[in-house]
Amino acid sequence: SVAGAGLPGAKPPPLAPGAPGAAPAPGTPPGARPNAQARASSGTGFVVGTDLVMTNQHVIEGCARLFVRTSDNRTLSVPQAPVADARRDLALLRVPGNPGPVLAFRSNAVRRGESVVTYGFPLAGLLSSGPTLTTGEVSALAGLGDNQTQFQISAPVQQGNSGGPLLDRQGNVVGVVVSKLNAQRIAARTGDIPQNVNFAVKGTEAVDFLRRNGVQPVMRESPGGERSAAEVGEQVHPSTVFIRCER
Missing domain, CATH: 2.40.10.10 (Trypsin-like serine proteases)
Incomplete structure (x- = not known):
């Protein structure tokens, strides 16, 4: 619209080896690790249930792979396609590995x-x-x-x-x-x-x-x-x- 603008994902910092947030969760297979060379954007989410994260639909739209960095600097992969509601601009991600405590x-x-x-x-x-x-x-x-x-x-x-x-x-x-x-x-x-x-x-x-x-x-x-x-x-x-x- 002329008046409104969504908040497109920001370009995230490079994931240098050993940098905070770059290390995958223990047991993460190599194919589920972030690719530092990939074209990427970023957004924010929050925990709404056990292994469930809510965000905007426009944050995850068109993503080939999704990763979540937790508050304790673990990187968790999102193995399944998110559930999305384009009208509300909401999405639900299943993130195995305990991304954090549930917010009320x-x-x-x-x-x-x-x-x-x-x-x-x-x-x-x-x-x-x-x-x-x-x-x-x-x-x-x-x-x-x-x-x-x-x-x-x-x-x-x-x-x-x-x-x-x-x-x-x-x-x-x-x-x-x-x-x-x-x-x-x-x-x-x-x-x-x-x-x-x-x-x-x-x-x-x-x-x-x-x-x-x-x-x-x-x-x-x-x-x-x-x-x-x-x-x-x-x-x-x-x-x-x-x-x-x-x-």
């Missing part, structure tokens, strides 16, 4: 103006190789063009954030980061540069997608009050993974 989805409604946290791997190869945390608010309860499956958020996101969790300040998942407004196109049309206009698939849509595919997500109510963003980041860190797509 929030069960009570999200309100406009609530504080949120994003956690993921933006601009891999340019910024920190580790995860990045940003904060903001739920700006609107609908996305671009009044899309009722998405939230508008003010938390900054970049290429590579796609598929990462959007969390409330209790550490429960309220959405899946999906896209940002194309500021250049808007500026060309209006003469004004939009600030901090980004989008996430609503957690209720992600929960419905999981249930339709036979997965019962962990649900948790978020009481009033806020934890610090640092505490939320520490909680979600073991459950957030780096996704490498080789074409």
